């Protein structure tokens with residue numbers, strides 16, 4: 001079965017949080033409690049995303065469903081991991097980029 005959009009986005013979020021957590025010296029093998037909570041929160045938001053499988057990547061989502069604190073936290077993570085994910089997970093990053101571009105084109 002091909003991976004769904006939600007599953008893919010969850011994987012990306014997980015990778016980005018892991019890069020951030022390890023890189024910031026929070027946790028080693030596992031996510032620190034704070035980052036684990038953020039990941040869980042992000043997962044729940046994705047599960048409840050009203051766009052379901054049609055969803056755009058959250059970055060481009062017209063509805064920002066994160067609460068203020070979590071949004072600030074995920075933004076820090078994205079800023080940190082955005083450039084780094086290209087090094088650690090070039091394939092996942094490239095795929096994300098392609099989907100993003102496709103969505104942009106599709107919306108025009």
Ligand SMILES: [Zn+2]
Pocket residue numbers: 020021022026027031032033034035036
């Ligand atoms: Zn952490």
